[in-house]
Amino acid sequence: MMILRYPGAEYSHGSVKYAIGSTVMATNQSPYQGLLGTIVEIRDGQDRETQNETPDIYCSFDTPVIPAEIEKLEKVFSILHGTPKTLQDISLQRVIMAPDMIQVLHDQTVPSPQADIWVLLEDWANNGDFGSSLKLFSAYAEARRTMIDMLREELDCGLIMNIQSESQFSVMSDDNYYEAWIEGEYTFTHYRLSLEKLPLYLTESFLQKLAGTEAK
Structure with a gap:
């Protein structure tokens, strides 16, 4: 059982560390592909809301600003739900993601090699x-x-x-x-x-x- 919410709290899965407050980008394993967001909560064990064997990683995504990206997102969710969807219909906050659905990005406050x-x-x-x-x-x-x-x-x-x-x-x-x-x-x-x-x-x-x- 585990719920992480406080900033900086870390959880390791495989060789990757997921920290509350880290910036992430959705991968091609997710319908949110390409969107940038922030990890706001991590749950594992009996505290998971999903039936996944991997941890539930809650992400809040930034509203996309590129028109082509918005159009693609609306198209993907329209297909998934079988009805037309606009950006306003798509939840961007506290979206549950599996580890392979996000890529953790470098902390920009720390100089990169x-x-x-x-x-x-x-x-x-x-x-x-x-x-x-x-x-x-x-x-x-x-x-x-x-x-x-x-x-x-x-x-x-x-x-x-x-x-x-x-x-x-x-x-x-x-x-x-x-x-x-x-x-x-x-x-x-x-x-x-x-x-x-x-x-x-x-x-x-x-x-x-x-x-x-x-x-x-």
Whole structure:
């Protein structure tokens, strides 16, 4: 028998700790998928209101603000209940969730472990056609090698080769940046590569998975 209500009280299920006041996101195992909420109560044993073998975790969800999310939620509950449902018909407070229906999010008052990642951005336009790409790297050397390889290809047989003989051809560059364009026609003809370092915030669940992988 167990009922937890006071802020900070913890309950462990499997390898996950669920604490009163923790922020959670509903998983794809729940009709509330994607919604953010807060754990407000945990019950186990004979104090459970459900017949589940897992603890009952009571969550109060924030009202969704993205129109597509609201539409999806209304559609899911309309199918579940067999009658049309609007957001006002759907309970968001003290919803009983099973552990696999929620993911506990990192406490934002506690600094997250960080690692640097390198983001390689490509952007181009050619006679009205345009596109972009994004690549992520854990090491600068590999990111820069890819950047140089992509630039060489454009210089040898791509867009830059085709436009560099133009009288208005312009270039701007540094170690981690290259941009070429036709002066006065940038919107229609340009090629850009940029390499930028950004922080990657590491969650506890990711670090646990990483540790498990390294142990094998």
